[in-house]
Amino acid sequence: IEADSISNEIVHHMDWMPTFLAAAGNTEVKEKLLTGYQAIGRDYKVHLDGYNILPMLTGETKESPRHEIFYFSDDGDLTALRYDDWKAIFMEQRIEATFETWANPFTPLRVPLLFNLRRDPYERAQKTSNTYYDWLLDRVYLLLPAADYVSKFLTTFKEYPPRMKAASFTPSDAVESIQNVGSK
Secondary structure: OOOOOOOOOOOOHHHHHHHHHHHOOOOOHHHHHHHOEEEOOEEEOOOOOOOOOHHHHOOOOOOOOOOEEEEEOOOOOEEEEEEOOEEEEEEEOOOOOOOHHHHOOOEEEEEEEEEEOOOOOOOOHHHHOOOHHHHHHHOHHHHHHHHHHHHHHHHHHHHOOOOOOOOOOOHHHHHHHHHOOOOO
8 A cells, every 4th residue: 555645436345355365376266155165164155245446456456346335233124325426315313312213123214215425425414404405306317227226236135145144123023042052
């Protein structure tokens, strides 16, 4: 990595696994895992969401291969999507900045919120601008690429379904968990 370099490219923590494996010589791990790959005595067939960002880190390319990040709640709901400079929010956490956030559910939105993260990095325009919804209506076409990203991502669940149920902290789920101890 070039000293004193700055990048505004999108990188996610999931990108480190394929990147470190590429640095160790395995540049095809993501593709191999899609069809089946054997390692440490096990067979793996999974969809790895990370990207190899080694070419960007070494300066071979300036751009990250990642253009999107999906945001999920602790319950496993898709709450938002970032793609390039844009973020579309599908579910909103209406309690801010206190522990009460964790006690209250996300609210599904009938129309997604949209933010340009380069111009509004704190995602405050819908609360601080009197003309946010006019602005949103003028940019509703930007939700089409968002729908495409989400559709392609959800399509991967057909062949690679989620492997774990999201954690739950409700009393009924706790009782069910206790009742199932030893049955698996």
